[in-house]
Amino acid sequence: MCDHSNNIYLPRLATIEEIVDETADIRTFRLVFQDETVREQFSFRAGQFAEYSAFGAGESTFCIASAPTRKGYIECCFRAVGRVTEALRQLEVGDAIGVRGPYGNSFPIEEFFGKNLVFVAGGIALPPLRTLIWQCLDWRDKFGEITIVYGARTEADLVYKRELKEWEQRSDVRLVKTVDPGGNSPAWDGRVGFVPTILEEAAPSAANTIALVCGPPVMIKFTLPVLERLGFADSAIYTTLENRMKCGLGKCGRCNVGNVYVCKDGPVFTAAQVKAMPQEF
Amino acid sequence: MAKSISEQNLRLLIDALVSEGKRVIGPRAAGTMTLYGPLTTGEELSPGELPRRSAKECFFPLCETILAYERDKEGVRVSDVDSCAIPETVLIGARPCDVAAAPVLDAVFSWDYRDEFFLERRKKTTIIGLACTKADDACFCTAVGLAPNDTKGSDLFLSPLKEGGYRCDVITEKGEALLAAHGPLFADAAAAEPLPLAEPTLGKLDLEKIRSWLDLHFEDPLWEEIAERCAGCGACAFLCPACHCFDIVDEGGEKKGVRRKSWDACGFGKFTNHASGHNPRDVQPSRYRNRIMHKFKYYVDKFGERLCTGCGRCIRACPVGIDIAAVLEEIDRKGARD
Amino acid sequence: MNNSAQTQSIDPALYATATEAIRAEAKRVLEAGTVAAVVGWQAGRRKGSALPAIVTDPTKADTLVFSPACVNNLALYLTKAKKEIRQKGRLAIVVKGCDLRALVGLMGENQLKREELHIIGVVCPGVQGRGEATMAAKCRECAVHTPEGTDVTVGSLPDLPRFTPVESEELARLEAMTPAERWAFWKEHFARCIRCYACRQLCPFCYCEQCLCDRNRPQAVETTPRPAGNMAWHIVRAMHLAGRCAGCAECERACPMDIPLNLLNRKMAKELKELYGHEAGFEVQEKGPLAQYREDDDQSFIK
Numbered sequence: 001m002c003d004h005s006n007n008i009y010l011p012r013l014a015t016i017e018e019i020v021d022e023t024a025d026i027r028t029f030r031l032v033f034q035d036e037t038v039r040e041q042f043s044f045r046a047g048q049f050a051e052y053s054a055f056g057a058g059e060s061t062f063c064i065a066s067a068p069t070r071k072g073y074i075e076c077c078f079r080a081v082g083r084v085t086e087a088l089r090q091l092e093v094g095d096a097i098g099v100r101g102p103y104g105n106s107f108p109i110e111e112f113f114g115k116n117l118v119f120v121a122g123g124i125a126l127p128p129l130r131t132l133i134w135q136c137l138d139w140r141d142k143f144g145e146i147t148i149v150y151g152a153r154t155e156a157d158l159v160y161k162r163e164l165k166e167w168e169q170r171s172d173v174r175l176v177k178t179v180d181p182g183g184n185s186p187a188w189d190g191r192v193g194f195v196p197t198i199l200e201e202a203a204p205s206a207a208n209t210i211a212l213v214c215g216p217p218v219m220i221k222f223t224l225p226v227l228e229r230l231g232f233a234d235s236a237i238y239t240t241l242e243n244r245m246k247c248g249l250g251k252c253g254r255c256n257v258g259n260v261y262v263c264k265d266g267p268v269f270t271a272a273q274v275k276a277m278p279q280e281f
Numbered sequence: 282m283a284k285s286i287s288e289q290n291l292r293l294l295i296d297a298l299v300s301e302g303k304r305v306i307g308p309r310a311a312g313t314m315t316l317y318g319p320l321t322t323g324e325e326l327s328p329g330e331l332p333r334r335s336a337k338e339c340f341f342p343l344c345e346t347i348l349a350y351e352r353d354k355e356g357v358r359v360s361d362v363d364s365c366a367i368p369e370t371v372l373i374g375a376r377p378c379d380v381a382a383a384p385v386l387d388a389v390f391s392w393d394y395r396d397e398f399f400l401e402r403r404k405k406t407t408i409i410g411l412a413c414t415k416a417d418d419a420c421f422c423t424a425v426g427l428a429p430n431d432t433k434g435s436d437l438f439l440s441p442l443k444e445g446g447y448r449c450d451v452i453t454e455k456g457e458a459l460l461a462a463h464g465p466l467f468a469d470a471a472a473a474e475p476l477p478l479a480e481p482t483l484g485k486l487d488l489e490k491i492r493s494w495l496d497l498h499f500e501d502p503l504w505e506e507i508a509e510r511c512a513g514c515g516a517c518a519f520l521c522p523a524c525h526c527f528d529i530v531d532e533g534g535e536k537k538g539v540r541r542k543s544w545d546a547c548g549f550g551k552f553t554n555h556a557s558g559h560n561p562r563d564v565q566p567s568r569y570r571n572r573i574m575h576k577f578k579y580y581v582d583k584f585g586e587r588l589c590t591g592c593g594r595c596i597r598a599c600p601v602g603i604d605i606a607a608v609l610e611e612i613d614r615k616g617a618r619d
Numbered sequence: 620m621n622n623s624a625q626t627q628s629i630d631p632a633l634y635a636t637a638t639e640a641i642r643a644e645a646k647r648v649l650e651a652g653t654v655a656a657v658v659g660w661q662a663g664r665r666k667g668s669a670l671p672a673i674v675t676d677p678t679k680a681d682t683l684v685f686s687p688a689c690v691n692n693l694a695l696y697l698t699k700a701k702k703e704i705r706q707k708g709r710l711a712i713v714v715k716g717c718d719l720r721a722l723v724g725l726m727g728e729n730q731l732k733r734e735e736l737h738i739i740g741v742v743c744p745g746v747q748g749r750g751e752a753t754m755a756a757k758c759r760e761c762a763v764h765t766p767e768g769t770d771v772t773v774g775s776l777p778d779l780p781r782f783t784p785v786e787s788e789e790l791a792r793l794e795a796m797t798p799a800e801r802w803a804f805w806k807e808h809f810a811r812c813i814r815c816y817a818c819r820q821l822c823p824f825c826y827c828e829q830c831l832c833d834r835n836r837p838q839a840v841e842t843t844p845r846p847a848g849n850m851a852w853h854i855v856r857a858m859h860l861a862g863r864c865a866g867c868a869e870c871e872r873a874c875p876m877d878i879p880l881n882l883l884n885r886k887m888a889k890e891l892k893e894l895y896g897h898e899a900g901f902e903v904q905e906k907g908p909l910a911q912y913r914e915d916d917d918q919s920f921i922k
């Protein structure tokens with residue numbers, strides 16, 4: 001270890017280049033690695049995560065929310081709910097944070113080439129899909145139809161509002177946005193209803209299609225049967241699991257679901273894999 | 282190749298190693314108990330009692346600094362710890378049930394990402410194991426496939442002799458090198474009779490059967506029956522030679538501080554708690570189940586090894602009398618019925 | 620005085636009789652449906668060992684025992700730290716005199732209601748110290764061999780010799796120290812702490828849903844096992860228990876590092892007794908002295 005690069009717990013420093021408040025308590029950081037070599041060489045795949053440090057408070061785990069096709073920076077998106085995320089929220093543009101990663105597996109995007117994609121997301125769980133959505137849009141000709149069903153409790157709770165507009169305006173994306181009943185203003189131009197219901201109404205064809213689902217456990221619970229009714233096989237449905245982690249490296253013993261280490265075997269799983277796990281997540 | 286070493290020369294060996302600047306760790310008296318600790322002279326070696334805590338801390342300390350940070354107007358600076366400072370170490374007089382855990386833990390600390398804090402200490406440590414001649418009713422190494430004279434993990438292995446002194450077996454090249462460097466302290470092994478080995482009373486467990494039962498019984502009334510009484514402390518995990526879960530925390534202020542890695546336990550209620558309040562293992566039986574599953578199934582699935590060497594420390598320490606050997610016996614019986 | 624207090628010297632028949640009576644009572648209340656579960660002790664695999672048992676099936680009542688190994692203070696299982704057990708319904712609990720003090724304290728703190736419990740008291744000649752046949756230190760000076768105010772009390776007390784006290788001598792030694800010596804004494808002991816929290820988890824009064832030491836916003840006490848955090852943790856805990864600790868010594872028994880935690884609690888209890896005439900766990904009392912202000916409180920410490 002006399003060679004210092006061998007300390008796997010050592011983060012790389014990144015500067016906060018831009019802060020976007022997605023909602024009242026959800027914030028996006030655009031991060032640029034301070035070291036030029038790292039900045040150029042850092043690469044990741046959609047679905048991977050990182051450990052982000054607020055020095056003095058500790059580390060927190062989020063997916064890398066920007067697309068692997070967008071070089072020079074990464075983005076993360078977090079809700080201030082704990083010690084580390086509260087500390088991150090105190091930081092300003094120009095401040096430094098630590099980043100360890102990328103860790104974990106990723107969406108097998110090559111297997112999706114030539115297929116239609118249906119993205120289903122709820123609330124703050126859009127970021128783990130957004131990375132893939134942008135990658136697919138950047139490689140648009142490799143995929144068939146792209147449908148995005150995204151909902152949140154209220155209009156205010158929708159993240160990436162600017163991008164929702166952009167997707168809406170594109171002719172090569174079908175965006176179905178929704179808010180829970182009561183969550184809409186009079187000016188709301190989207191749907192009203194829970195994500196699983198809206199998904200069922202939107203009824204994307206399952207033929208030659210991959211579904212990618214991220215959301216709170218209750219949304220996932222009600223979305224999977226809908227996808228099943230629409231004809232999706234469990235092996236054609238992908239999701240990500242989030243468990244508490246410390247190391248992100250398969251060592252600290254926290255994130256396992258049965259013998260599956262979410263940090264290394266995940267966070268991306270098919271519905272078939274999730275169903276085969278002990279239901280303890 | 283077997284050698285022998287007298288009791289006196291063993292202590293002289295420690296003196297010699299210390300004078301060479303090596304860190305020598307061995308069982309030593311510490312107040313009301315014996316603990317593995319740094320020996321400053323051979324006289325301090327106290328191999329009679331099983332140390333209260335296992336030898337894992339030789340490689341995986343209770344708490345260690347993994348980086349330091351500083352923040353000022355210029356920005357943040359992170360500094361690595363100087364792990365060149367990890368000294369050459371000899372672990373001496375460690376019981377087979379402690380030593381056997383070290384190679385088991387190599388797997389988790391080296392798969393894919395290498396934790397050099399652990400592995401560098403492993404690399405720099407020569408282990409002189411000591412055959413065990415005294416078992417109590419919590420000992421069950423033989424039930425989990427080890428033995429009181431198991432050399433797994435040892436570089437040199439000592440067996441106490443009836444006439445005093447030890448037979449010394451060379452197990453690895455590392456051991457060979459240590460022996461060669463201190464040749465005059467060793468003699469050729471005479472045909473001396475070893476002291477009788479410890480005889481743990483628990484019968485051999487069918488670990489494959491136990492694993493098969495665990496495969497099928499994630500949901501089982503057994504977990505609640507055993508773990509209702511579990512108080513959720515970390516005594517078992519902290520004393521265990523194979524438990525390796527840890528926490529990572531920042532300690533210090535905004536301007537300056539360090540990040541530390543320290544022992545953690547899957548029995549703690551907050552271990553898997555999300556910041557949102559969601560807790561995948563929210564009751565004690567689910568946490569106890571994870572403990573048993575991790576030791577006798579998950580780790581086996583992943584690495585082909587078990588996270589238990591039968592040292593019995595968790596049994597002796599559990600303040601609510603949970604007896605992992607009894608639990609395994611029960612699962613073994615259930616496995617036979619299924 | 621008897622210096623070699625051995626639990627073995629007590630007639631085994633006494634424990635056997637108490638065991639039979641506990642089983643009969645447990646069976647009776649479970650069969651009658653008066654309670655959903657009986658919290659008692661059962662024998663462990665190892666010879667002469669015992670562990671807490673939660674019995675819901677009347678046919679399993681005969682697994683209950685009383686022996687010198689029945690050390691655990693079962694009051695722990697009635698606290699909200701053990702919600703799953705309380706959720707079973709009305710509970711019966713087997714208590715020694717010392718354990719009962721914890722129950723009384725918990726009632727005072729509105730954690731338990733007397734009428735919701737069926738208390739099976741057991742007259743206790745003493746239980747064993749850690750891993751030995753010697754009598755636990757707390758039993759050598761026991762003043763509550765016979766629990767009072769139970770629903771039923773089983774067992775009987777043999778003639779016990781006067782044992783050489785251990786606890787009070789230990790306390791006297793502590794009190795004879797200078798403040799600097801005391802600081803050094805505790806510093807040395809707390810340095811050994813590995814933060815396994817066995818002390819907290821075994822304590823019937825550590826039922827806080829959010830322990831101060833698990834809080835991290837802001838972080839009051841460092842969580843790693845290092846001298847400063849260890850000292851803070853044990854001082855916080857001692858202060859939080861002052862006037863509440865009922866002296867069961869479970870913290871000290873549970874400590875895998877042999878830290879004399881109960882000594883600290885006993886010192887606090889003694890101070891509280893001298894200052895406020897308060898002793899925890901003898902009567903159901905809503906507020907301990909450190910939880911209330913009275914005009915006649917001793918104020919001599921304000922200088």
